[in-house]
Structures are given as structure tokens and as C-alpha cells.
Amino acid sequence: MPFWIEVIVSLFLLLGAFFALVGSIGLAKLPDFFRRLHGPTKATTLGVGGMILGSMLYFTFLNNELQFQELLITLFLFITAPASAHIVAKAALHLKIQHKAKHTETQDDANAGKKKAKAKAIEKPESNAESAE
Amino acid sequence: MLSNVIVICIAALSLALFLNLYRLIKGPTLPDRILALDTMYINTIALIVLLGILQQSLIFFEAAMLIAMMGFVGTVALSKYLLRGDIIE
């Protein structure tokens, strides 16, 4: 395999690993749920996309035939990542609103509030289902 | 050169997985944990792709594809449970 292919593949892999790491750092570091949502949906998805592009290029030159299969994973991730982010955000909003409706006092600490809402959601799944309709 | 790069990438992804694990354990809310699991499966796909390059084998592609599909279904099912208190309506 020529050297310059190795360089390009390495660049793709390093870029992908960097973005995947940045997404995870965002998940661990940022202060509240909706800010954490941004890291994984954008950075991690592109990170994996970059790695798969690198892998595709590598196998194309290793076997001397075109390898497009792995593009399917990237395509699938790019379609599903926004969908899963949307539904997780919707669930989080739902829990928050439910909590606000039950406790009318103002909440300045969103995290403490969400913890209570979580306990409620586990205790009363039936009331959860009713209010969703 | 490529093998060194792959080792660096695997180290970065392992660190990423540990950060996700931290968020998974610490919480503080259920959506946070779902998001951590979601990120974990995406990072695992990247790890498997790297393993495929290291072993020079195309077999790992199918495993990565399956994880991508099952992970998405899992995330949606968990969120659905939070939204409705039930998965199948």
C-alpha cells in the first residue's frame, strides 16, 4: 500500500477519534441535560462517520476493489442520530413539565427538580400514561 | 505508522467510553443515562471499525451494522417508556 494512502487514512481516523472524544467530553462536562445533548448528536456522529470513511478507503486499497458497504452505517447513523436526540429531548421535556405541574413552586435548581420527577415517573407509570394522552 | 495511529485512536475511544460510563453512573436524571448509553453504542461502533482495520477483516462490518440498528431501537424504546410509561401501546 502506498504511503500517501496510509497518511490519508490516518488523518481520517485521527479526526474521527478526536470528534468522538470531544462529544464524550461534552457529555461529561457540560452542566445541564439540554446542553449535554449537543455533544453526542453532532460531534460523535461525525466522528464515527470520519472513521468509517477512513476504513472504507483502507479496504478499497487493501483488496483493490471498491468497498461501499460501510457507507451504509454512516448513512444509518446520520438518519437515526437526530431522531434519537429528538425523542430523548422530548422525554426530558415531558418529565420536566410533569414535575412543574405537580409542584407549583419555582425551581431554580433544574437538576434537583429533575431528580424528583424521575422518582415520580418510576412510582406512577399509570398517571404518566394518562397525562401523555 | 498506521498501526501506531490505530493504537492512539483506540486509546482516545477508550477514554471517551470511560467518560460516558461516568455520566451513566452519575446521572443525575434518567434522560442523562439514556443519552450516555446512546453515546456508548456509537463509540463502540467506532471501536469495532478500528478493530476491523487492525485485523484486516471485513467481518466486523456486520457486527457494527447490527449494533447501529439495535442501539437505535434501544434508545427509542427507553425514551418511549419515559414518555408513556409503556413501550408497546
Add this chain to the structure above:
Amino acid sequence: MKTRKRLIPHPVLSLLMLLAWLLLNSFSMGHLVLGSLLALAIPYLIQDFWPNAVKVHKPLQLVWYILKVLGDIMIANFIVAKQILGPSSRLNAVFFEIPLEVKNDFTISVLAGTISLTPGTVSADLSKDRKRLIVHGLNVTDIEGEIAKIKQRYEAPLKEIFECCPT
């Protein structure tokens, strides 16, 4: 209200399914035949669940739109990486609502997906009457400007591609 079954309800979907089948397996005449059979049979069997076929009015614009969004995703990632690695106290995170002009379910999902993948915004919820999309921005100071940008850059082309009325 049973409508007459069409033989090929979603031609574009059938083509995409055949393509995906050939990508998953290696290309050969046998797989071409098997894939074609599956790509014709599955849309025929599920058409009762999916009555409104998606119509692409301007395929060329769709390609241009996809390229534009891919470019924006790259830029978005560098911006988000900078924001994540920088001090997080400086981020100005807000919720805002975008009034929707598009009405088709499919178009709304494409718009929501695009918003989630592009700079600093994630779509969080759709209002019950399907007229407003709730969006969370990671670092937005000018809400009006952000709404105008999304409407002009993504919603207008999508409306033209999927919903334009032939006159």
C-alpha cells in the same frame, strides 16, 4: 375507505432498497434478482401503513440541499468542538420556538433532522397542532436572527422540494 392497491407504491423507495441490498451483499445476478423481488414485495405489502407517498418535485435541488447540509455539518462540528472545549459558563443556552410553514409529516421530520445536525441547535419537540417546533440552542444570543436563518436556509428549499404546488 379502502383504496385500490397500486403495484409499485413507492418507486424511489424500491430503488433505494435494491441499492442497499446490493451494498450489503456482493454484487451478482442472483442478488440482483432477489433484491429486486424484495424491493417490489415489501413496499407493496406495507402500503396500507403508509398511504401518502413522498413526492420529490425537484430532484436536482434535493442533491444541492444534501450537499449544503453536509457542508454545514462539518462547520457545525468545529463550532461545537470549540464551544465544548472552551469555558462552559460563557455558553448562552436557550429554548426558542420556530413557527412552521411546511405541513407534510415527512418534510417536518427532515427539517427537524437538519436542525439537529447543524450548528448549535437541537430540535426538542413538536407542538400538538404541528405548527411550532421547539428548538434548543447551545449558544444563541440573537433568537430572531437564528429563526430567520433556519427558515431561509433550510425550510424554504425543503418546502420547494417536497411541497411545491405545480402551477
